[in-house]
Amino acid sequence: METRKVQRLGPSTLAMTLPAEWAKEQNVEKGDEVSLRMGGKGTLTVLPESASTEDAEATLHADNLDADALERAILAQYVLGRRVINITTEDGALGSDHINAVYKAETQLMGLGVIEETPENIAIRCSVDPEDFTLDNLLERLENTGSTMRGEAVKALAHGNADLAQRALNRERQANKIFVLLLRLIFTAYQNPNLARAVxxxxxxxxxxxxxxxxNLELIADNAEDIAEIAMEAEGNTLDVDDATMRRIRDFTDQVDQITAMAVEAAVKRDYALTIEVKYLFRELKDRENDILTDLPEMSNAQLLQVREVLVSLQETAQYAMRIAEVAANLALNEENEFVTIE
Incomplete structure (x- = not known):
C-alpha cells in the first residue's frame, strides 16, 4: 500500500498527488476530470472517466464452440454486462445449431434482442439500463414470483387442477430472467463502482x-417448480391424502411464504429484529415435514414418495429463507442501529 502526503492549497483546500503509474494506466492527464466516491469507514475512491463506461461489446467465435457452449457463453457475456454481443464465424456461414442457440439464449434473457443478422454474423443487444432497476426491487420481484409459483402448485395439488400447475411451471422462465438480470447488475456494479448507487x-x-x-431465491423458485411438476405427474393432479392432511400442507405453505417474504424484507430494510423473528418462525417449522409424514395413513410407496417430495420442497424453501435471513443479519449489523454501535 502506498502512502501520500496531504498538502494544503489555499486556505481551505487539501490536495494529494495521484500515482504516476496509475495515471498512465488509466490515461489520466492534466485537465482530465476524475470522480470521487465516498464510502464507508472513511474510504475515498478515485475513479477515472474510463470507469464510467462499460465494456460495451464482445465477440464470440462460433467456430470454437458447439451450440450448448455458445448459449452458455452468451449468458456469461450478458451477466458480465456487455451491451452488444456478436456471434461470428470465419468458416462460411453460421450453422443452424448455432443460430438456434442464439435465439434460445435471447428468449431466456431480459432485454436481449437481435439487432443485425447476416449469414456470417449475428449481433444481439441488451437494452437494459441499470438505472431502470434497483437490486432491492428485483429481489422482491424474484421472491414474489417464487411465492406465486409455490401457491399455484400447492393449490393445483389441493384441487387437482392441471392448469394451475402448468401456470406455475410457465412462471419459471420469468424467475430465471429476473435471477440472471440480478447477476448482471451485481457484476456490473462490482466492476463499475459508479453504478452501485444507480442500482x-x-x-x-x-x-x-x-x-x-x-x-437462494432462485433455488426457492426451483422448489416451487418441483411441486408443480409433481402436480402434473400425479394421478388426477392431486395427492392421495385426506382433506385434513391437505389443509396441513397448505398451512405449511402459508408459513413458508411468510418467512420467505420476511427474510427478503429484512435484507432490503437492513432489519436485524426481523431476522430474529424469521429465526423463531423457522424453529417452529423445523419438524413440520416429519410431523405430517408420521401422521399419514398407509399408502403405496409411489404415493408416499410424492407427498414426501412436496414436503421436502417446502422444508428446503424454509431453509433457504433462513439462509437469506442470515445474510440480512450481516448486512443489518454492518450499520449502527439499536443493536450495535460501531466505533
Whole structure:
C-alpha cells in the first residue's frame, strides 16, 4: 500500500498527488476530470472517466464452440454486462445449431434482442439500463414470483387442477430472467463502482450478500417448480391424502411464504429484529415435514414418495429463507442501529 502526503492549497483546500503509474494506466492527464466516491469507514475512491463506461461489446467465435457452449457463453457475456454481443464465424456461414442457440439464449434473457443478422454474423443487444432497476426491487420481484409459483402448485395439488400447475411451471422462465438480470447488475456494479448507487446501494459492500440472496431465491423458485411438476405427474393432479392432511400442507405453505417474504424484507430494510423473528418462525417449522409424514395413513410407496417430495420442497424453501435471513443479519449489523454501535 502506498502512502501520500496531504498538502494544503489555499486556505481551505487539501490536495494529494495521484500515482504516476496509475495515471498512465488509466490515461489520466492534466485537465482530465476524475470522480470521487465516498464510502464507508472513511474510504475515498478515485475513479477515472474510463470507469464510467462499460465494456460495451464482445465477440464470440462460433467456430470454437458447439451450440450448448455458445448459449452458455452468451449468458456469461450478458451477466458480465456487455451491451452488444456478436456471434461470428470465419468458416462460411453460421450453422443452424448455432443460430438456434442464439435465439434460445435471447428468449431466456431480459432485454436481449437481435439487432443485425447476416449469414456470417449475428449481433444481439441488451437494452437494459441499470438505472431502470434497483437490486432491492428485483429481489422482491424474484421472491414474489417464487411465492406465486409455490401457491399455484400447492393449490393445483389441493384441487387437482392441471392448469394451475402448468401456470406455475410457465412462471419459471420469468424467475430465471429476473435471477440472471440480478447477476448482471451485481457484476456490473462490482466492476463499475459508479453504478452501485444507480442500482440502489451506497457502496459495493452488500454485493456479495445480494449474490447469495439471489441464488437462494432462485433455488426457492426451483422448489416451487418441483411441486408443480409433481402436480402434473400425479394421478388426477392431486395427492392421495385426506382433506385434513391437505389443509396441513397448505398451512405449511402459508408459513413458508411468510418467512420467505420476511427474510427478503429484512435484507432490503437492513432489519436485524426481523431476522430474529424469521429465526423463531423457522424453529417452529423445523419438524413440520416429519410431523405430517408420521401422521399419514398407509399408502403405496409411489404415493408416499410424492407427498414426501412436496414436503421436502417446502422444508428446503424454509431453509433457504433462513439462509437469506442470515445474510440480512450481516448486512443489518454492518450499520449502527439499536443493536450495535460501531466505533
Amino acid at each position: 440502489g446501494l451506497d457502496s459495493g459492500f452488500p454485493l456479495i450478500g445480494y449474490r447469495s440472496i439471489a441464488k
